[in-house]
Amino acid sequence: MRHLLNPLDLSMDELDNILNLANDIKENPTKYAHKCDGKRLATLFYEPSTRTRLSFESAMLNLGGTVIGFSSAENSSASKGESVADTIRVVSCYADICAMRHPKEGAPKVASMFSGIPVINAGDGGHQHPTQTLTDLFTIRTLKGHTDNMTIGLCGDLKFGRTVHSLIESLVRYENVKFVLISPPELRVPSYIRDEVLKGFEFKEVTNLDDVLPELDILYMTRVQKERFFNEEDYIRMKDCYILTKEKMDLAKDDMLVLHPLPRVNEISVEVDNDPRAAYFKQVQFGVYVRMALILTLLGLAPEKI
Amino acid sequence: MRHLLNPLDLSMDELDNILNLANDIKENPTKYAHKCDGKRLATLFYEPSTRTRLSFESAMLNLGGTVIGFSSAENSSASKGESVADTIRVVSCYADICAMRHPKEGAPKVASMFSGIPVINAGDGGHQHPTQTLTDLFTIRTLKGHTDNMTIGLCGDLKFGRTVHSLIESLVRYENVKFVLISPPELRVPSYIRDEVLKGFEFKEVTNLDDVLPELDILYMTRVQKERFFNEEDYIRMKDCYILTKEKMDLAKDDMLVLHPLPRVNEISVEVDNDPRAAYFKQVQFGVYVRMALILTLLGLAPEKI
Amino acid sequence: MRHLLNPLDLSMDELDNILNLANDIKENPTKYAHKCDGKRLATLFYEPSTRTRLSFESAMLNLGGTVIGFSSAENSSASKGESVADTIRVVSCYADICAMRHPKEGAPKVASMFSGIPVINAGDGGHQHPTQTLTDLFTIRTLKGHTDNMTIGLCGDLKFGRTVHSLIESLVRYENVKFVLISPPELRVPSYIRDEVLKGFEFKEVTNLDDVLPELDILYMTRVQKERFFNEEDYIRMKDCYILTKEKMDLAKDDMLVLHPLPRVNEISVEVDNDPRAAYFKQVQFGVYVRMALILTLLGLAPEKI
Numbered sequence: 001m002r003h004l005l006n007p008l009d010l011s012m013d014e015l016d017n018i019l020n021l022a023n024d025i026k027e028n029p030t031k032y033a034h035k036c037d038g039k040r041l042a043t044l045f046y047e048p049s050t051r052t053r054l055s056f057e058s059a060m061l062n063l064g065g066t067v068i069g070f071s072s073a074e075n076s077s078a079s080k081g082e083s084v085a086d087t088i089r090v091v092s093c094y095a096d097i098c099a100m101r102h103p104k105e106g107a108p109k110v111a112s113m114f115s116g117i118p119v120i121n122a123g124d125g126g127h128q129h130p131t132q133t134l135t136d137l138f139t140i141r142t143l144k145g146h147t148d149n150m151t152i153g154l155c156g157d158l159k160f161g162r163t164v165h166s167l168i169e170s171l172v173r174y175e176n177v178k179f180v181l182i183s184p185p186e187l188r189v190p191s192y193i194r195d196e197v198l199k200g201f202e203f204k205e206v207t208n209l210d211d212v213l214p215e216l217d218i219l220y221m222t223r224v225q226k227e228r229f230f231n232e233e234d235y236i237r238m239k240d241c242y243i244l245t246k247e248k249m250d251l252a253k254d255d256m257l258v259l260h261p262l263p264r265v266n267e268i269s270v271e272v273d274n275d276p277r278a279a280y281f282k283q284v285q286f287g288v289y290v291r292m293a294l295i296l297t298l299l300g301l302a303p304e305k306i
Numbered sequence: 307m308r309h310l311l312n313p314l315d316l317s318m319d320e321l322d323n324i325l326n327l328a329n330d331i332k333e334n335p336t337k338y339a340h341k342c343d344g345k346r347l348a349t350l351f352y353e354p355s356t357r358t359r360l361s362f363e364s365a366m367l368n369l370g371g372t373v374i375g376f377s378s379a380e381n382s383s384a385s386k387g388e389s390v391a392d393t394i395r396v397v398s399c400y401a402d403i404c405a406m407r408h409p410k411e412g413a414p415k416v417a418s419m420f421s422g423i424p425v426i427n428a429g430d431g432g433h434q435h436p437t438q439t440l441t442d443l444f445t446i447r448t449l450k451g452h453t454d455n456m457t458i459g460l461c462g463d464l465k466f467g468r469t470v471h472s473l474i475e476s477l478v479r480y481e482n483v484k485f486v487l488i489s490p491p492e493l494r495v496p497s498y499i500r501d502e503v504l505k506g507f508e509f510k511e512v513t514n515l516d517d518v519l520p521e522l523d524i525l526y527m528t529r530v531q532k533e534r535f536f537n538e539e540d541y542i543r544m545k546d547c548y549i550l551t552k553e554k555m556d557l558a559k560d561d562m563l564v565l566h567p568l569p570r571v572n573e574i575s576v577e578v579d580n581d582p583r584a585a586y587f588k589q590v591q592f593g594v595y596v597r598m599a600l601i602l603t604l605l606g607l608a609p610e611k612i
Numbered sequence: 613m614r615h616l617l618n619p620l621d622l623s624m625d626e627l628d629n630i631l632n633l634a635n636d637i638k639e640n641p642t643k644y645a646h647k648c649d650g651k652r653l654a655t656l657f658y659e660p661s662t663r664t665r666l667s668f669e670s671a672m673l674n675l676g677g678t679v680i681g682f683s684s685a686e687n688s689s690a691s692k693g694e695s696v697a698d699t700i701r702v703v704s705c706y707a708d709i710c711a712m713r714h715p716k717e718g719a720p721k722v723a724s725m726f727s728g729i730p731v732i733n734a735g736d737g738g739h740q741h742p743t744q745t746l747t748d749l750f751t752i753r754t755l756k757g758h759t760d761n762m763t764i765g766l767c768g769d770l771k772f773g774r775t776v777h778s779l780i781e782s783l784v785r786y787e788n789v790k791f792v793l794i795s796p797p798e799l800r801v802p803s804y805i806r807d808e809v810l811k812g813f814e815f816k817e818v819t820n821l822d823d824v825l826p827e828l829d830i831l832y833m834t835r836v837q838k839e840r841f842f843n844e845e846d847y848i849r850m851k852d853c854y855i856l857t858k859e860k861m862d863l864a865k866d867d868m869l870v871l872h873p874l875p876r877v878n879e880i881s882v883e884v885d886n887d888p889r890a891a892y893f894k895q896v897q898f899g900v901y902v903r904m905a906l907i908l909t910l911l912g913l914a915p916e917k918i
Binding site: 033048050051054055057058061067071072262263264265270281284285287288 | 344346348372374375376380387388391392393395396397399400401
Binding site for chain 3: 091
């Protein structure tokens with residue numbers, strides 16, 4: 001039995017297969033409309049995340065399966081002191097696969113050790129959110145045509161943003177990807193990313209988005225939360241740097257893609273939404289295909305060859 | 307693409323078609339059991355409303371479709387600061403149609419401007435609740451045989467009750483409907499209803515239900531909330547006026563209908579429930595047929611002619 | 613129309629039929645995969661209980677039916693002051709059968725009096741939880757091969773544990789069942805159990821689990837909540853008595869079964885989980901079969917003879 005806890009759990013071949021399958025689903029959705037008839041997904045969300053939960057539920061329903069679950073910890077047995085290990089053993093009696101969101105890092109890993117069904121990590125604290133990473137890779141691949149030979153800018157809160165860390169760890173597996181890390185000094189990537197993950201790869205750290213925009217093929221935006229700053233002054237001085245506007249978009253290449261894991265607050269102006277380079281809502285749609293492909297794969301229902 | 311934000315968005319022809327379709331569904335439910343196979347409804351409830359949410363979900367499931375959604379704002383991305391505009395763009399990737407309940411007036415309108423799918427207003431603050439109005443009209447039409455030539459009494463809190471305002475605005479479109487507005491002085495209909503909507507129509511405002519009961523063909527009850535009164539004395543003096551009892555029912559015509567949008571607290575005695583003129587629970591059942599007809603219509607799946 | 617409010621509502625014949633049907637479902641699940649096509653279960657959970665709610669939902673989905681509902685009172689119309697009687701009349705318009713969990717004893721009984729659909733009590737306060745009892749009986753019958761001629765130990769909080777009271781009331785209906793009641797003095801079974809239900813049956817009350825373990829065929833564990841004790845000292849002195857460990861299991865028969873209604877906190881060490889005598893997770897699976905059998909029976913869809 002396979003789980004997906006970390007995007008790096010997948011070999012490059014497995015990853016390719018999932019992304020190929022996601023593409024086939026995108027092209028031929030009706031072909032997959034009954035692949036999971038009689039199968040059931042449990043969505044175990046110990047903290048709310050509408051977008052991710054509904055994406056998983058849509059994925060399973062698109063495949064003909066059914067869904068059960070809970071959307072916050074108050075509605076779960078956790079409030080009665082039940083361990084994740086016990087909950088997953090119980091849920092294994094009710095469903096064929098589960099997606100777990102948990103505020104504690106490692107909870108899905110613990111679940112996988114006691115589970116009778118495949119466990120998908122749907123986000124564990126600041127740790128991992130592998131289906132977001134697969135979605136990011138699929139979006140880049142689909143809209144750019146390739147995942148190698150490009151310069152990607154990651155902008156905003158690079159210290160606490162788990163999607164950024166996962167994406168970097170995954171992109172170093174491809175050929176000739178250059179990284180431009182754009183953040184306030186307080187919110188630089190953690191040292192293990194800089195010193196280990198990116199060791200030997202081409203990257204630079206900058207504080208100003210405008211300066212580097214012209215060289216980017218992809219701009220991956222994330223939110224800069226006010227409460228992450230050390231002081232109010234710094235926040236006021238820097239916050240506009242990290243808001244993507246129409247004017248800033250004029251500095252970018254004609255085929256640069258803008259990605260964002262969402263939800264967005266104000267770090268991308270709504271006026272950018274209609275720019276053909278804005279890809280963050282397409283990303284949402286692609287996330288459903290990726291989750292469909294993943295569910296089929298972990299249930300052993302993916303075709304051998306696509 | 308059509309939305310339903312306000313009952314008056316519908317022309318009289320469109321309204322008739324929906325009510326005719328609701329009637330055909332009522333008569334032949336199995337005929338419609340698979341009309342929405344493969345379609346999905348999203349219920350986006352930013353404030354809880356079990357009755358309305360479950361009515362929409364039942365409607366979609368009765369049609370063979372599937373449902374995703376959330377039942378309160380805490381479980382939604384709104385708590386992370388996401389705008390309604392962004393949420394609806396995301397949900398457009400997951401579902402084919404949505405029903406939105408929101409405490410802020412106009413939120414479903416905003417959603418409709420950014421949506422890729424039809425939006426049904428399932429109640430926005432004190433503003434509109436169009437599927438309740440369609441249900442009220444369908445109930446009157448079905449149980450009375452017509453929606454014109456009648457005297458309707460609206461009783462209780464006529465100031466804040468959005469269902470009352472919508473119903474008045476809709477009923478003035480039919481021939482020869484007389485209105486009797488029964489409320490404490492503090493809770494009279496707003497002046498725009500009195501001076502604009504009802505201008506040129508036959509209506510009167512009274513404070514005593516008993517006096518007018520004998521002339522009514524329909525009695526539409528609503529709740530009088532204690533906190534709406536200016537002072538405790540007024541409340542104590544008046545509250546019993548607006549409680550429908552068995553004794554009061556003795557004053558009414560043999561074929562008068564009692565409607566109520568529910569939930570009821572104590573404004574209709576439970577002893578009235580078994581009176582054949584009590585139609586408020588039939589109204590609930592009819593609400594499902596109306597929502598089925600609406601979903602089919604907005605998805606473009608309604609038959610041309612019924 | 614039948615409801616299930618109390619396990620004793622069922623005659624021994626009816627109970628046998630349900631357990632026989634549960635067994636046939638266990639052996640031939642696919643035979644039942646479409647028995648409830650077009651039917652709908654409403655899960656009305658006025659207090660959260662993930663395990664029970666998901667078990668009911670799984671049961672209905674396994675039968676091909678659909679599910680609507682709410683998972684806590686805040687998301688229900690109860691917060692607007694609606695009575696249980698009104699809610700069930702409304703839900704009767706949306707679903708074909710319902711499972712109700714309510715913190716107030718007797719609420720499902722009230723619901724059944726006004727309901728247009730069968731009501732299953734899914735736990736009402738400290739009162740009854742009949743599907744847990746049916747599950748316990750089915751687990752014993754399936755794993756032991758019989759429900760008579762045995763010695764059952766019930767251990768922990770015997771005063772407030774409703775599952776314990778129900779199970780005793782049900783087991784006295786079988787031949788030659790001996791009861792060993794193991795609890796701190798403060799948490800003995802209520803006097804009506806001792807003086808009425810168990811009158812004329814063989815039973816003893818003890819405070820020490822170790823002493824009686826060797827004679828048990830079944831050990832039914834429940835949690836001893838700290839707040840139930842009169843004082844901290846008593847709690848500290850006694851709590852370890854009621855924690856089932858690997859060492860304690862060495863004292864038990866080779867074919868003794870350990871049951872637990874779950875959720876467990878620490879009253880069974882996790883090291884016991886892998887003991888072949890630990891049956892509490894099998895119990896969860898069996899609970900789904902029992903609920904499937906019950907739904908079919910109350911909907912009138914059970915086969916005459918299995």
